[in-house]
């Protein structure tokens with residue numbers, strides 16, 4: 209095997225014939241495989257059976273797998289490979305090659321990847337999305353929650369995912385039983401009938417630590433296709449059954465999403481009904497507290513998020529009194545850390561699309577006693593050109609979603625007197641595309657640092673630092 213495909217399958221390339229994907233094989237394995245030619249228009253041949261002739265030196269000891277579910281659920285396709293190799297492969301394939309293809313000098317700008325400390329990954333996730341499945345044997349049905357198998361919608365029971373905190377494991381098992389006895393039928397994505405679609409859980413994380421705590425702060429969200437109206441006898445019956453199953457400290461919300469497709473939440477006002485608790489949890493991050501609601505964004509890796517934010521903020525060389533933009537600001541985490549760093553004389557402006565996140569960001573700033581930060585709701589591409597800024601920003605953080613910046617954003621940024629720009633991205637492809645667009649306006653790429661927020665998966669976060677001479681904005 210010469211490489212790894214993003215799905216986690218081993219990739220065999222040869223000079224003669226097509227590349228072949230061998231699910232379960234790793235780079236460095238020598239295998240004998242039975243495979244079929246690529247489908248018409250396809251790039252890869254597919255192996256349906258293989259035998260390992262010589263094991264890769266990068267295989268982890270099968271007695272001590274990085275995850276007991278490795279190879280079954282599709283969550284961590286790289287869990288059978290040692291972590292140093294995983295980091296190296298991801299950095300090359302996702303960041304170095306992408307930079308080089310776009311004409312950047314990867315060897316000059318690429319910094320070493322910031323990964324997890326080896327052996328300190330279990331329990332790092334503060335968010336999990338699980339799907340229900342009914343397993344029926346001899347007429348008895350057992351409901352379970354789990355993840356999709358790679359490249360399918362078949363659910364593999366996985367309540368005990370070692371990446372999640374302990375309360376999530378207990379909650380998933382309890383809700384599997386309770387939803388079955390409350391007679392919530394499983395949603396059928398083909399016919400659009402049935403009720404129960406998914407279980408989303410968010411931990412009120414203490415970022416930077418994954419030590420188990422007796423003070424559970426959990427939020428469980430049952431995503432349902434339909435749910436009886438509040439106040440009806442049916443609502444009361446179901447709510448009673450579900451709430452009585454909840455572990456101590458876990459709030460429960462029913463979230464209606466009747467739209468077909470893979471989008472988990474509906475984002476419609478009134479979609480969420482709190483069945484018990486606050487319907488939100490608090491997360492502690494770098495000495496500040498943030499409220500997390502079902503639909504608000506927060507980085508999912510409790511250990512690595514402070515590493516990511518430190519890398520981004522250090523590069524800005526902040527001084528008291530600076531005026532800073534935080535675009536795509538979510539619930540205002542980066543904005544708040546910036547506001548603390550620039551002091552009462554400084555000014556921070558956050559812009560975010562999701563109204564609920566902006567409300568949370570304002571409440572979070574108030575709670576953290578930060579009076580020098582304000583938030584604007586709406587798409588960056590329309591809000592930024594008409595922002596009435598009290599003081600022109602000279603520094604900016606961009607942290608867009610997977611699709612990156614809208615076409616018009618680099619030109620608008622260029623009109624501001626910004627000299628230091630940090631672009632945080634979960635998609636190196638759109639990052640590199642946008643860095644190229646920004647370069648056309650005089651922003652020069654200084655460095656790119658990969659940060660691993662997704663151990664076990666073929667993803668990397670990256671922090672790009674761009675600089676521009678002080679007199680370039682107009």
Ligand SMILES: C[S@@+](CC[C@H](N)C(=O)[O-])C[C@H]1O[C@@H](n2cnc3c(N)ncnc32)[C@H](O)[C@@H]1O
Nearest residue numbers: 505506536537538560561562587588607608609
């Ligand atoms: C990767 S998250 C970053 C959030 C935040 N910086 C953090 O670290 O928690 C991207 C955010 O961009 C928001 N978003 C997506 N498209 C947007 C747009 N066109 N304009 C403004 N915000 C947008 C999403 O709602 C999400 O909160």
